Amino acid sequence: MTEIRMKVNGSVESLDVEPWVSLLDALRERLGLTGPKKGCDQGACGACTVLADGVRINACLALAVQYDGREITTIEGVTHPLQEAFVRNDGLQCGYCTPGQLCSAIGMLAEYEAGMPSAVTGSHGLDDAEIRERMSGNLCRCGAYNGIVDAIKEVSG
Amino acid sequence: MSIKYAETEPRTGTTEKYVGQAIDRVDGPAKTTGEARYAAEYPYPGLAYAALVHATIPHGRITGIDTAEALAVRGVIDVLTHQNTRPMKPAPKVSFLDLSTLVAGTSVNYLATDEVLWNGQPVAVVVAETPETARYAASLVRPSYEELPAAVDLAAEQGNAVPQKGNLISEAEATKGDAPAALAAAPYKVDLTFTTPPHNHNAIEPHATTAVWDGDRLTVHEATQNITWTRKHLAQRFEVPERNVRVLSPYVGGGFGGKGSVWAGTLLAVLAARATGRPVRLALTREGVYHTVGGRTGSIQRVALGAGADGKLTAVLHTTVSRTGRSGGNGEPITAGTRHLYAAPNIHLRQSTVRLDLLANTFMRAPGESIGTFALESAVDELAWELGLDPVELRLLNEPDRDPVGGQRLAHRRLREAYALGAERFGWRERDPRAGAMRDGRWLVGMGVATAYHPSLRMPANVTIRLNADGTAVVRCGLQEMGMGTATVLGQMAADELGVPLASVRVEYGDSDLPVAPGAGGSTQTASAAAGVQDAAAKLKRTLLGLVRRSPGSPLRGRKPDEVEARDGGLYAGAAGQTYAEILAAAGRDHVEVESKAGMLGFMARTLRERRRWVRAATGAQFCEVRVDPDTMEVRVSRWLGVFDVGTVINARTAASQLRGGIVMGIGMALSEQTLIDHRNGRIMNASLAEYHVPVHADIPRIDVHCLNEPDSGMPLGLRGVGEVSITGAAAAVANAVRHATGKRVLDLPITLDKLL
Numbered sequence: 001m002t003e004i005r006m007k008v009n010g011s012v013e014s015l016d017v018e019p020w021v022s023l024l025d026a027l028r029e030r031l032g033l034t035g036p037k038k039g040c041d042q043g044a045c046g047a048c049t050v051l052a053d054g055v056r057i058n059a060c061l062a063l064a065v066q067y068d069g070r071e072i073t074t075i076e077g078v079t080h081p082l083q084e085a086f087v088r089n090d091g092l093q094c095g096y097c098t099p100g101q102l103c104s105a106i107g108m109l110a111e112y113e114a115g116m117p118s119a120v121t122g123s124h125g126l127d128d129a130e131i132r133e134r135m136s137g138n139l140c141r142c143g144a145y146n147g148i149v150d151a152i153k154e155v156s157g
Numbered sequence: 158m159s160i161k162y163a164e165t166e167p168r169t170g171t172t173e174k175y176v177g178q179a180i181d182r183v184d185g186p187a188k189t190t191g192e193a194r195y196a197a198e199y200p201y202p203g204l205a206y207a208a209l210v211h212a213t214i215p216h217g218r219i220t221g222i223d224t225a226e227a228l229a230v231r232g233v234i235d236v237l238t239h240q241n242t243r244p245m246k247p248a249p250k251v252s253f254l255d256l257s258t259l260v261a262g263t264s265v266n267y268l269a270t271d272e273v274l275w276n277g278q279p280v281a282v283v284v285a286e287t288p289e290t291a292r293y294a295a296s297l298v299r300p301s302y303e304e305l306p307a308a309v310d311l312a313a314e315q316g317n318a319v320p321q322k323g324n325l326i327s328e329a330e331a332t333k334g335d336a337p338a339a340l341a342a343a344p345y346k347v348d349l350t351f352t353t354p355p356h357n358h359n360a361i362e363p364h365a366t367t368a369v370w371d372g373d374r375l376t377v378h379e380a381t382q383n384i385t386w387t388r389k390h391l392a393q394r395f396e397v398p399e400r401n402v403r404v405l406s407p408y409v410g411g412g413f414g415g416k417g418s419v420w421a422g423t424l425l426a427v428l429a430a431r432a433t434g435r436p437v438r439l440a441l442t443r444e445g446v447y448h449t450v451g452g453r454t455g456s457i458q459r460v461a462l463g464a465g466a467d468g469k470l471t472a473v474l475h476t477t478v479s480r481t482g483r484s485g486g487n488g489e490p491i492t493a494g495t496r497h498l499y500a501a502p503n504i505h506l507r508q509s510t511v512r513l514d515l516l517a518n519t520f521m522r523a524p525g526e527s528i529g530t531f532a533l534e535s536a537v538d539e540l541a542w543e544l545g546l547d548p549v550e551l552r553l554l555n556e557p558d559r560d561p562v563g564g565q566r567l568a569h570r571r572l573r574e575a576y577a578l579g580a581e582r583f584g585w586r587e588r589d590p591r592a593g594a595m596r597d598g599r600w601l602v603g604m605g606v607a608t609a610y611h612p613s614l615r616m617p618a619n620v621t622i623r624l625n626a627d628g629t630a631v632v633r634c635g636l637q638e639m640g641m642g643t644a645t646v647l648g649q650m651a652a653d654e655l656g657v658p659l660a661s662v663r664v665e666y667g668d669s670d671l672p673v674a675p676g677a678g679g680s681t682q683t684a685s686a687a688a689g690v691q692d693a694a695a696k697l698k699r700t701l702l703g704l705v706r707r708s709p710g711s712p713l714r715g716r717k718p719d720e721v722e723a724r725d726g727g728l729y730a731g732a733a734g735q736t737y738a739e740i741l742a743a744a745g746r747d748h749v750e751v752e753s754k755a756g757m758l759g760f761m762a763r764t765l766r767e768r769r770r771w772v773r774a775a776t777g778a779q780f781c782e783v784r785v786d787p788d789t790m791e792v793r794v795s796r797w798l799g800v801f802d803v804g805t806v807i808n809a810r811t812a813a814s815q816l817r818g819g820i821v822m823g824i825g826m827a828l829s830e831q832t833l834i835d836h837r838n839g840r841i842m843n844a845s846l847a848e849y850h851v852p853v854h855a856d857i858p859r860i861d862v863h864c865l866n867e868p869d870s871g872m873p874l875g876l877r878g879v880g881e882v883s884i885t886g887a888a889a890a891v892a893n894a895v896r897h898a899t900g901k902r903v904l905d906l907p908i909t910l911d912k913l914l
Contacts, residue, residue, distance in 0.1 A: 018287075020289055034191070034197075035190075035191025037195075037362065037410070038197075038363070038440065039363065039846070040363075040845065040846045041443065042443070042845060042847060043847075044443075044847040075189075075190065076191040078190075078191075083190065086185070086189050087181050087182065087185030090182065090814045093411075093640025093815070093818060094360070094361070094408075094411040094412075094640030095184065095187075095188030095193050096195065096360070096361045096411060097361045099189075128859070132854040132855045132857070135854040136853040136854045136855040137853075138854070139361060139846060141358075141361050141411050141851055142411055143814075143818030143819070143820070143821030143822060143852070144818065145821065145852075145857040146817055146860055147814060149854070
């Protein structure tokens, strides 16, 4: 067991975890933060996306012990205009990918602001294609993609 | 689950109807804040975690299971196998007198048999103190097997297919005239064989169960589309009274048919909880979902069409082979669209199935119609090329006045309007009819159309309405909400029927203790609930008019129900009336509760009677534009319009989202989705979201959907279900656009670039 301390959604949490426990399982099973979802447990769906020091990561691909001393934000700690924009634009159906989409979008907007390029970055600004490209790590099987893009555009515009 | 809109939200006046409006989904705030809890997210003291061990052979017997190494892992509570576990009762035999018998995903009595019927069947369950321990220990369980011969390749086994049997709501074959002779004589014809691969639902929430026994009472937090039948099935399998079982499923992270049956994970979680005396959570791995939850069958389909020079069809043939599993599964209505879509004097339809040593197949969004319309609508398009006719025109030329096979009347069919409007909006006339003639820079551009078709049904749903003295109401109905908007539309419909603000209505759903309602399947939920809500609201009105008889001053005294309107938070006859609060206060009641109960047998009789006279379906015209890279032949969908006739639209926002969702899944079916089976051993080779490619953001353009929004007078509130129709025709629209862009007809889904090079 390894003792780690993380600041999670603003409060400091101490945890005794085995070194093989993923950040996602630590959040969900040890801290009771079930906002980050487990859709694949292998980094393919993005439902587990959280922010680590403001950067979006797949919590299922991270070991909890790697994040000792770091600041983690899950959907439970998010207060952002995107949340209402998702509802207004119906950027969700079943809701299972939604926390990941939201955290991913927040991280993505920060990346964009910081000048990080994507495969389609050109002279068009943060248009539909740019948002889609940057959000493609977050699957939505209900197919709410149009609404998600609209919500992100509304908030970023 | 109980949910309502916040009181503080501004709402429109109560005289305005909520039905038809684009209202935000009521569970949106819970889902965007992380507050919504799914089946694997309920904490219990002493909770243990289960993990499955899957068979690695397709057919055979377990000769031994070595569990010693797994049991030695610290934190392992038990390893359950067929050698040490008190068996469940076997699944009941399927009977149409008790429809809940249909809910068993497979016939296997897990951990009560040494038989292995598919590669991936669970053969042991590890229960441990942590999820990591359970998974690790599961990897240490060593079963040994005696292998038996297995048939797992649909193409190789198609010669062994047997004709499918029809059922109460779907026929499996039809013969009218002499289709083979008419085809032979036809001056214009196509005769094509299509193949579609198996598909998996891939709801982003993997199936999960949290099972808690308290004596002989069982509580199950479950990811299910069918709380009522799940409860009954669990009661039967674990030999406890149905009233002792409670299934809770307020949030379901997508289903698409995959959560419509009771699969191994649910049963084994409950079994493990009984065996260990602990609350048990079993959250399937993504791979575990592929191995224990059935998917859509693959298919081999012949579609042959004959036509005269005028474009009128003279022969329609559609024969199909799909598969079931040795452990169960069903044939699908693959030719259903063909039966109802085109007028022709000679028609031959036949569906066959072959039983393979694979996991039972199951329903996946528009089972049958989704893959059947791919073949039919591709063939119709190809016939248009043969004839040199516009594919929209060819379809309209053959639009029937009555059902082509049965001769019934077509209830409220508006395909002509859908095509006319769609062609106008999509710019269909700007399409150059020649193949490969349209370009956008270096990209080849193609435009394709296809018809969408899905039958409209409803089921009985019980609803209770409780009206409180403060004028608020609680609507209870055991429906499931997986993101379709069920909870939202239930509130809208109830608010209208009662004439109260939406914020005054609380809806309760997703709990088997609530009044019985149908599972989420067949696009039936909303229509079913609408009838129940209307009936309960009418009962409430009669009950209240009974109460006012004893109120001397009431302006409603002596009024008959049809003279009274529910509006403005009360009942009114013209300008005279009382609010609900006034009626209840005068009667000295703090609440009134009424229940609408729908009987199954009478309902079935009415449904069958109606089916003899009418054919009723949601339909639509799908317009797709693709861009194809001329060097790599990569296909990108660039524009989409779907025009649908789904009767009254209850919520313009959630209905549009559901229709878009079906199109997105249809685009996946067209271009990327396939479950790959290793024909040597029946194992699924791509049991992951990294290798089974569902559409991502970058694959999906702006999707325009338009609903004609005319009520169907034969359905409650005039509505038809919207859950499935939009996946039908979608893959064909893509294939037809690709044909237009490249001149190549792809008969085998998905349309990957190797098939175009």
